Amino acid sequence: MTAPLxxxxxxxxxxxxxxxxxxxxxxxxxxxxxxxxGPNGSGKSTLLRAxxxxxxxxxxxxxxxxxxxxxxxxxxxVLDPTLPLTVTRFLGLPxxxxxxxxxxxxxxxxxxxxxxxxxxxxxxxQFQRVLLARALLDAPNxxxxxxxxxxxxxxxxxxxxxxxxxVRARTGCAVLxxxxxxxxxxxxxxxVVCLNGHICCEGAPEAVAGAxxxxxxxxxxxxxxxxxxxxxxxxxxxHAVEAAE
Amino acid sequence: MMLDDFMTRAxxxxxxxxxxxxxxxxxxxxxxxxxxxxATAHAAILGVALSLALSLPVFAGALGxxxxxxxxxxxxxxxxxxGDTLLGVMAHSALAFGLxxxxxxxxxxxxxxxxxxxxxxxxxxGDLAVIWGGAALVLGLVGWRWSALLTATxxxxxxxxxxxxxxxxxxxxxxxxxxxxxxxxxxxxxLLITALLIxxxxxxRPFARTPEAMAGLAAVLAMGSAWAGLRASYALDTPAxxxxxxxxxxxxxxxxxxxxASRRA
Numbered sequence: 230m231t232a233p234l235x236x237x238x239x240x241x242x243x244x245x246x247x248x249x250x251x252x253x254x255x256x257x258x259x260x261x262x263x264x265x266x267g268p269n270g271s272g273k274s275t276l277l278r279a280x281x282x283x284x285x286x287x288x289x290x291x292x293x294x295x296x297x298x299x300x301x302x303x304x305x306x307v308l309d310p311t312l313p314l315t316v317t318r319f320l321g322l323p324x325x326x327x328x329x330x331x332x333x334x335x336x337x338x339x340x341x342x343x344x345x346x347x348x349x350x351x352x353x354x355q356f357q358r359v360l361l362a363r364a365l366l367d368a369p370n371x372x373x374x375x376x377x378x379x380x381x382x383x384x385x386x387x388x389x390x391x392x393x394x395x396v397r398a399r400t401g402c403a404v405l406x407x408x409x410x411x412x413x414x415x416x417x418x419x420x421v422v423c424l425n426g427h428i429c430c431e432g433a434p435e436a437v438a439g440a441x442x443x444x445x446x447x448x449x450x451x452x453x454x455x456x457x458x459x460x461x462x463x464x465x466x467x468h469a470v471e472a473a474e
Numbered sequence: 475m476m477l478d479d480f481m482t483r484a485x486x487x488x489x490x491x492x493x494x495x496x497x498x499x500x501x502x503x504x505x506x507x508x509x510x511x512x513a514t515a516h517a518a519i520l521g522v523a524l525s526l527a528l529s530l531p532v533f534a535g536a537l538g539x540x541x542x543x544x545x546x547x548x549x550x551x552x553x554x555x556x557g558d559t560l561l562g563v564m565a566h567s568a569l570a571f572g573l574x575x576x577x578x579x580x581x582x583x584x585x586x587x588x589x590x591x592x593x594x595x596x597x598x599x600g601d602l603a604v605i606w607g608g609a610a611l612v613l614g615l616v617g618w619r620w621s622a623l624l625t626a627t628x629x630x631x632x633x634x635x636x637x638x639x640x641x642x643x644x645x646x647x648x649x650x651x652x653x654x655x656x657x658x659x660x661x662x663x664x665l666l667i668t669a670l671l672i673x674x675x676x677x678x679r680p681f682a683r684t685p686e687a688m689a690g691l692a693a694v695l696a697m698g699s700a701w702a703g704l705r706a707s708y709a710l711d712t713p714a715x716x717x718x719x720x721x722x723x724x725x726x727x728x729x730x731x732x733x734x735a736s737r738r739a
Contacts, residue, residue, distance in 0.1 A: 282634045283634045299636075301631060306629055308628070309503075309504050309506065314628075314685065318684045319628075323622055324621070
């Protein structure tokens with residue numbers, strides 16, 4: 230097996246006196262799609278932020294491979310209304326990109342004409358696609374998504390995840406994501422990690438969905454939703470709707 | 475020699491201060507740090523008092539205490555203390571201790587009033603050198619860190635993913651603001667420094683499509699207002715620092731009205 234891109238060993242995080250994560254042994258390999266699920270307050274975002282380096286672990290360590298290039302799509306980005314920012318300028322933060330590269334990134338994201346638009350004027354779906362386009366500019370080998378579809382409706386979220394699958398297919402980058410859209414996400418993942426302060430269980434989506442500890446956390450209902458999603462996944466008629474947005 | 479004229483020196487001081495304050499002020503606005511600017515400026519009065527008591531250069535004292543205040547507040551707010559309350563307590567405590575401290579030095583009380591409200595017409599050649607040196611330092615730092623500062627302002631997590639340490643950028647901004655305060659205290663005084671930081675940025679906002687355009691326009695407005703305010707204060711015999719801020723406020727009002735009208739049209 231190839232060396233993991235990122236590995237945590239015995240990771241523990243305390244925040245404000247609360248033990249948010251404990252004894253987390255987690256690794257993601259190149260090209261793998263891993264989804265972290267878990268109830269609110271289970272430490273999903275904390276794990277992502279520790280991997281990003283935004284949070285200092287209180288125990289254990291995080292090993293990053295030498296060639297690691299991170300792309301990050303945050304849950305949401307609150308732009309202060311006093312900050313003027315065009316889409317093209319945003320793509321060039323922190324490293325300026327050529328007009329041609331910015332255009333190519335926008336074309337690929339299906340946003341060809343929006344380069345001069347203010348970020349604040351974008352719809353929720355467009356905004357998320359711009360965030361993804363920016364994250365991909367540096368050719369990351371690990372893409373981190375923190376509930377990136379939180380503000381989107383279900384067809385919007387499904388289209389977003391199909392885009393993630395395309396990106397993975399094209400670039401081969403690994404994807405690590407947190408999501409509440411269990412039924413949408415799980416079918417797209419190679420591996421699901423169920424987190425609740427520690428790793429409760431992990432494995433292939435079907436295996437995790439059937440695990441007693443997972444059912445205890447999410448109830449029986451999600452299995453039905455998963456099956457429903459698998460059914461819907463055969464239909465691709467809402468592509469055009471998202472593209473025309 | 476041109477610099478022999480007090481009015482010329484005042485205009486140069488005002489322009490240099492505006493040039494330093496405007497880009498730094500944009501970050502104050504974007505990051506909602508207006509109160510932080512106030513706290514740093516108020517602390518500078520304590521620095522002035524200490525300098526006068528110890529016969530140190532006023533600029534050094536103001537810079538030192540402003541920097542100490544700014545760093546302390548940055549570190550404490552980073553640990554989850556209630557930032558707003560803490561800033562208020564520290565800002566006004568520093569101001570009060572500064573004013574009380576100065577009252578023991580009976581012969582310099584007039585000087586401290588000058589630092590509360592500014593005394594731009596008394597700017598010496600040495601002051602000019604300090605102001606333009608400070609402005610160059612501020613512009614250099616902001617220009618050097620511009621993209622990283624901007625990314626960290628948008629989102630600390632995005633900055634992390636790009637290999638930028640948001641705490642380091644925050645500290646650089648803290649240093650920049652302390653220098654701006656030390657430079658501006660002679661020009662508009664401690665009580666109006668925040669106006670010099672945020673009003674040009676706020677007036678420039680409606681006309682800017684990028685952060686760079688906003689900072690550039692804010693700098694032009696700040697320099698123009700410094701010049702116009704000094705002319706007006708000379709003609710109307712009004713205090714110079716407050717007159718400059720009044721001109722800036724008028725710029726803001728006009729900018730808001732124009733952008734409001736064009737949005738409705």
